Amino acid sequence: MRIATFCFVVTIIITTLPFTTAQTYIPSEILDDYWAFYGYPIIEAGIIGANQFEKGDNVTLRVSLVNAGGRINFESTKVADTPMKKALSTAEARLEWDVGNATGITGTLRSTSDLVEVKSGDQVIDSLAMTKKSEDPMEFVIKIDDHAPAGEYVLQLNLNYQYQNNVQVDAEGWDPDLGLKGFRVAKSFVSGNQTLPLTIVVKQMADFEIVSSNADMRAGQKDGTIEVVYKNIGEKTANNSIARLSLFKPFTSTRDQAYIGTLNPGEEKNVTFKVAVDAEATPKTYGINSEIKYTDIDGDTIISESIKIPISVNAAGASYMIPVLILLILLMAAGSYIHKRKKA
Numbered sequence: 075m076r077i078a079t080f081c082f083v084v085t086i087i088i089t090t091l092p093f094t095t096a097q098t099y100i101p102s103e104i105l106d107d108y109w110a111f112y113g114y115p116i117i118e119a120g121i122i123g124a125n126q127f128e129k130g131d132n133v134t135l136r137v138s139l140v141n142a143g144g145r146i147n148f149e150s151t152k153v154a155d156t157p158m159k160k161a162l163s164t165a166e167a168r169l170e171w172d173v174g175n176a177t178g179i180t181g182t183l184r185s186t187s188d189l190v191e192v193k194s195g196d197q198v199i200d201s202l203a204m205t206k207k208s209e210d211p212m213e214f215v216i217k218i219d220d221h222a223p224a225g226e227y228v229l230q231l232n233l234n235y236q237y238q239n240n241v242q243v244d245a246e247g248w249d250p251d252l253g254l255k256g257f258r259v260a261k262s263f264v265s266g267n268q269t270l271p272l273t274i275v276v277k278q279m280a281d282f283e284i285v286s287s288n289a290d291m292r293a294g295q296k297d298g299t300i301e302v303v304y305k306n307i308g309e310k311t312a313n314n315s316i317a318r319l320s321l322f323k324p325f326t327s328t329r330d331q332a333y334i335g336t337l338n339p340g341e342e343k344n345v346t347f348k349v350a351v352d353a354e355a356t357p358k359t360y361g362i363n364s365e366i367k368y369t370d371i372d373g374d375t376i377i378s379e380s381i382k383i384p385i386s387v388n389a390a391g392a393s394y395m396i397p398v399l400i401l402l403i404l405l406m407a408a409g410s411y412i413h414k415r416k417k418a
Contacts, residue, residue: 105242106159106166106244107152107240107242107243108151108154108159108162108163109150109151109166109241110149110151110240111145111147111173112147112148113143113144113145113146113147113173114143114174114237115141115174115175115202115237116143116144116174116268117140117141117179117202117235117268117270118142118270119140119233119270119272120138121135121137121274122136122138122211123136125273125274125275126274126275126277127218127274127275127276128276128279129219129221129224129277129279130218130220130379131217132193132215132217132218133216133218134214134215134216135183135213135216135229135272135274136212136213137183137197137212137214137272138208139179139181139199139202139208139211139233140206140207141174141175141202141203141204142205143174143176143204145173145174145204148170157248157250158248161245161253162243162245162254165243165257166242166243169241169243169261170238170241173237173239174237175201175203175204175237175238176237176266177200177201177202177237178235179198179201179233179234180198180235181196181198181212181231182196182231182232182234183197183229183230183231183272184231185227185229185230186227186229187227187228188219189218189223189227190216190217190218190222190227190229190274191216191217192214193215193216193217194213194214194215197212197214216229216274218276220281220379221307224276224277224278225275226273226275227274227276228271228272228273229273229274230270230271230272231270231272232267232269233267233270234265234266234267235265235266235267237263237266238261238263239262239263239264240262241260241261242259242260242261243257243260244257244258278308278309278310279308279309279376280309280310280311280337280339280368280370280376280378281309281378282305282307282312282378283305283381284302284303284364284381284382285305286302287301287383287384288301289302289349289384289385290385290388291349291351291385291386292387292388292389293324293351293353293354293355293356293357293389293390294351294352294355295350295351296350296351297348297350298348298349298350298351299347299348299349300346300347300349302317302344302345302346302347303342303343303344303345304317304337304343304345304366304381305340305341305342306339306340306341307340310339310370310371311336311337311371312334312336312337312366312369312376313335313368313369314336314368314369315336315337315366315367315368316331316332316333316334316367316368317332317364317365317366318331319362319363320362320365321349321362324351324355324356325350325351326349326352327347327348327349327350328348328350329347329348330349332345333345337368357388358386359384360386361383361384362382362383363380363381364382365379365380365381366378366381
């Protein structure tokens with residue numbers, strides 16, 4: 075049994091011992107040190123609530139911390155052979171008991187994918203005692219890409235903190251009735267860090283992109299046509315799909331919606347919109363937002379993220395009236411000339 079217990083303790087130390095750096099001591103001339111306590115924090119983290127989100131979501135992750143660390147062992151390092159030393163030894167042991175507490179915890183969240191962006195900075199928790207759960211969670215804002223494929227995405231929570239390494243005590247004297255007089259304490263700390271994985275899930279759903287578009291018009295055109303090929307690049311079927319435009323000046327339309335119907339994953343469909351362009355429109359390339367309204371497999375109505383359609387507007391065509399008038403004048407002049415020559 076002793077061998078089994080010893081092997082278990084060694085395994086815990088090897089697999090969970092946080093990385094430690096050089097000790098930082100509080101300056102003191104106190105030298106009495108009756109105990110050596112061994113232990114450290116082991117912090118665990120979890121997302122509060124659901125961890126499943128949709129493409130394009132901008133959400134706040136609430137992360138709870140639990141300190142599962144503690145004391146591994148302790149040993150006496152100095153004999154307490156007088157009443158005062160025994161009192162000091164007892165007082166030090168009570169303070170050494172906090173060896174597994176974490177203080178000044180700073181959390182930094184990092185994404186392992188370009189499709190999930192962490193928009194928050196560092197979060198801080200003052201302290202977390204052994205076996206305790208953080209009273210207030212760390213909060214991180216994340217943005218999921220509009221077209222992130224469904225599946226699991228891992229975020230890394232890097233925690234830095236301090237924990238107690240040693241306690242030294244001293245006193246000016248001891249009184250049988252009053253106890254220690256002029257009691258003093260010096261504590262030393264070490265730094266630790268842990269990197270913990272947090273997993274979020276992007277739900278399966280329909281998603282769309284424009285495969286191709288044809289929209290070449292001129293200022294003043296009343297019967298312009300926009301042809302667009304939409305593709306479902308998501309994982310779910312979109313039913314009763316309708317594509318619609320969000321128009322602005324110089325565009326107007328008598329048909330700014332187009333019925334698509336069922337669009338399965340990987341499927342493409344062509345739609346046509348009718349658009350008019352103001353005569354005063356500036357010749358350039360415009361971007362008109364389009365979106366797809368559809369019904370998902372649960373019967374819920376969903377509106378997709380906006381997808382831009384590039385539209386080239388050229389200058390209005392030159393008027394043919396003046397050239398026609400000139401031609402008529404020339405013809406009339408030529409006819410008059412020929413008539414005069416015949417009379418002559």
